[in-house]
Amino acid sequence: GENVEQHPSTLSVQEGDSAVIKCTYSDSASNYFPWYKQELGKRPQLIIDIRSNVGEKKDQRIAVTLNKTAKHFSLHITETQPEDSAVYFCAATYSSASKIIFGSGTRLSIRP
Amino acid sequence: GAVVSQHPSWVICKSGTSVKIECRSLDFQATTMFWYRQFPKQSLMLMATSNEGSKATYEQGVEKDKFLINHASLTLSTLTVTSAHPEDSSFYICSAHGVRTPLHFGNGTRLTVT
Numbered sequence: 096g097e098n099v100e101q102h103p104s105t106l107s108v109q110e111g112d113s114a115v116i117k118c119t120y121s122d123s124a125s126n127y128f129p130w131y132k133q134e135l136g137k138r139p140q141l142i143i144d145i146r147s148n149v150g151e152k153k154d155q156r157i158a159v160t161l162n163k164t165a166k167h168f169s170l171h172i173t174e175t176q177p178e179d180s181a182v183y184f185c186a187a188t189y190s191s192a193s194k195i196i197f198g199s200g201t202r203l204s205i206r207p
Numbered sequence: 208g209a210v211v212s213q214h215p216s217w218v219i220c221k222s223g224t225s226v227k228i229e230c231r232s233l234d235f236q237a238t239t240m241f242w243y244r245q246f247p248k249q250s251l252m253l254m255a256t257s258n259e260g261s262k263a264t265y266e267q268g269v270e271k272d273k274f275l276i277n278h279a280s281l282t283l284s285t286l287t288v289t290s291a292h293p294e295d296s297s298f299y300i301c302s303a304h305g306v307r308t309p310l311h312f313g314n315g316t317r318l319t320v321t
Contacts, residue, residue, distance in 0.1 A: 129310070138300060138312040139251070184250060194241060195302075195310065197250045 097122045099187050101198030108175055109206050116170045116201045118185035125187040128168045129195070130159060133182045142183075143170070172203075180205045210234060211303050213313025220291055220320055228286045228316045230301030236281035237303035242274075245298040245315075257284045291320045 098121040108114045120128075126147035131139035145152045145159045145168065152159050156175075161168040168187075172179055185198040210233040220226050230240055239258055243251040255276050257263040263276035275287040284303070288295055300315040 131312075136315075138314050140312075141309065144309075194253055194256050196253070199250045202248075 097125075097187070097196045099185060099196045099198040101185050101201060103201060104199065105202045105204070107204045107206060110175055110177060112175055114170075114172045114175055114179070114203055116183055116185065116203070118168050118170075118187075118198050120166050120168070120187040120196075122187065122189070122196075123166065124189050125166075127188050128159070128161060129186050129188075130170050131184045131186065131197075133184065133200075135181075139184060175205050177205050177207060179203060211237075211301065211311045211313045213301050213316055215316055216314055217317040218319070220318070222292055222320055223290055225287055225289045226291055226318060228288075228299055228301070228318075230284045230286070230303065230313050232282045232303045232305065232308075232311075235303075235305040235308040237284070237305055237308075238281070240278060240284040240301055240303045241310075242276060242284075242286050243300045243302070245300060247298075251300060254286075288318065291318070293320045296320045 101118045129144035130142050132142045133139040143154050143157050143159050145161050156173045158171040183201045186195045188195045212231045212233050214229045242254045244254050245251050253266050254269045255263045255265045257276050257278040259278050259281050265271045278284040296319050298315050298317050301313040302310050304310040
């Protein structure tokens with residue numbers, strides 16, 4: 096069945112450094128890959144997404160890359176700030192209308 | 208922007224009682240709604256997919272008779288946890304999307320069964 100693996104489960108970086116979270120997916124039909132940020136006790140918030148016809152997408156300090164051949168996609172956060180501390184989830188789906196399969200999450204901590 | 212309202216935000220109930228959670232799309236018509244369950248420090252686990260006017264599609268291992276889902280209109284879906292037990296205590300989150308509206312999450316409901 097569909098599966099999304101996410102690594103690492105926890106990540107601690109110095110403020111100002113970059114953070115990278117990686118995910119792999121199993122369903123080759125997946126073509127939409129959103130990333131969510133979830134702060135403690137709150138709902139997940141979409142921070143960036145990418146579709147399969149694009150290899151990279153950037154939005155200010157956040158970028159996502161996709162390698163469809165290898166079925167890998169990654170989240171890159173540059174110049175990290177304390178407010179970036181949260182749990183990040185990758186996800187994959189056939190389309191934005193289909194059920195989304197989430198990765199297991201990465202708890203990102205930014206050290207001052 | 209698009210908003211999904213989920214109510215209640217938290218509820219405490221006694222074992223054996225039923226609890227209903229509502230999920231509303233406030234400014235768009237939600238063609239599909241999803242219900243998730245999240246245990247502490249874990250990912251969101253999809254429970255079921257709800258399409259307006261049709262029966263919900265449940266994920267493997269989710270008891271449809273225990274977790275009743277109704278999607279009676281394009282703006283409202285409800286999840287009823289029937290005969291709740293302490294092991295049903297969890298964080299339940301809904302999400303919804305429309306034809307031109309990407310997926311948005313509700314704020315979640317923390318259910319505690321005593």
